[in-house]
Amino acid sequence: MDLIAKERRALLQRAARAFGLAGVAVTAICVALPGIVDPDVLPSVIIVLAGQAAALVMVGRSGNLGWVILSIVLGCGALALAQLPWGESANVALPISLAPLGAAGLGAVGMVLSERTGRWIVWALGALGSSILVATAGPTRGLISVPAIATLAGWVITLIIGIWVTAGVQRALRRIEQIGRSHQAERQASELEAQRRQGARLLHDTVLATLTLLAHSGVGVSEDALRQQAEEDARLLRQLRLGSTPMPRFSGSYSLEPVGETTLGTTLESVKQRFLRMGLTVRWHGTGHVLLPNDVLDAFLLALAECLENVRRHAGVEEADVTITESADIVRAVVTDAGVGFSPESISSDRLGFRESVVGRLGNVGGSARVFSTPGAGTTVMLEVPRR
DSSP states (O other), rough: HHHHHHHHHHHHHHHHHHHHHHHHHHHHHTTSTTTTTTTTTHHHHHHHHHHHHHHHHHHHOOOHHHHHHHHHHHHHHHHHHHTOOTSOOTTHHHHHHHHIIIIIIGGGGHHHHHTTGGGHHHHHHHHHHHHHHHTTSSSSSOOOOOHHHHHHHHHHHHHHHHHHHHHHHHHHHHHHHHHHHHHHHHHHHHHHHHHHHHHHHHHHHTHHHHHHHHHEEEEEETHHHHHHHHHHHHHHHHHHHHOOOEEEEETEESSSSSOOOBHHHHHHHHHHHHHHHTTTTEEEEEOOOOOOHHHHHHHHHHHHHHHHHHIIIIIIOOOEEEEEEEEEEEEEEEEEESSOOOOOGGGGGGOOHHHIIIIIIHHTTTEEEEEEETTSSSSEEEEEOOOO
């Protein structure tokens, strides 16, 4: 926000410099015409105008109040010098020639003075002084004249421009803050939803899987394997209660330490050994070593292990085949069993196993999953993830 305010201030300073220099240049050209200003006074007027132009350049660079006041003093000095010698009948064209200096050359600083109300006193003094000096330059020296009104109008217009820009930027800042708060609320909601899904997957892949084994009296699983699995689940729950964040390795086993990038071949062996303890023999085919990014590898192995868990629990067989293939941008795993099969359309929408632990998990890393199964003819699941 400070950067936006700084840019707004710089914009007003540059606008005041450009507008002011244009007014000084027009007045310098006008007073240089023959008969407008006394020839003996003209060099002094040009010098003072040059000094005011230099002060305006500094206003555009720093916006310091000192340069603003110096610009007003020099501008008013030029207006006064141009009327010398005092008391003689003035040229009717003189106030018209000085009006650009009063309205633009001096009035331009109103953009800078509009930034804070405390500076409006300087603005009022400058507007009043320049308007009076322009009014007294005419033959009648009347305070109400077209050049004097034009000078005062220039000061008022630049002040309004400065106030309008400042108010517009403040409105924009409030809008940005509102958008930022809305984005933060949406991000927090998304993070909470992601945590909820992660928690559901975590419970499904660990505690619920172990409880299912216990409900079926651990059929097909040795007592030692069941005890080891329960100990791992208990350890995980204790660490979660202390506020740790789980990092998945494979279904049924979570690590609370970040895992580094590793090859697919070394991690597939750990999945194979785990299911071998559970009574399911997994035969691997195809590629054995593929390097994947850490998050993609985690999602791929978790989804693969969940598919094997489904084979172990539901297929009614003791063997499954996993074929790993790769292309330039995709790693693919095909899990096949010769079990009882099922109808994919019959899966209830409230079942988290395949929808969340496989499809949802792969979708988070840009992957996909497809299942092909017919009752009595086994099941084939194809998993794909990008190599990135």
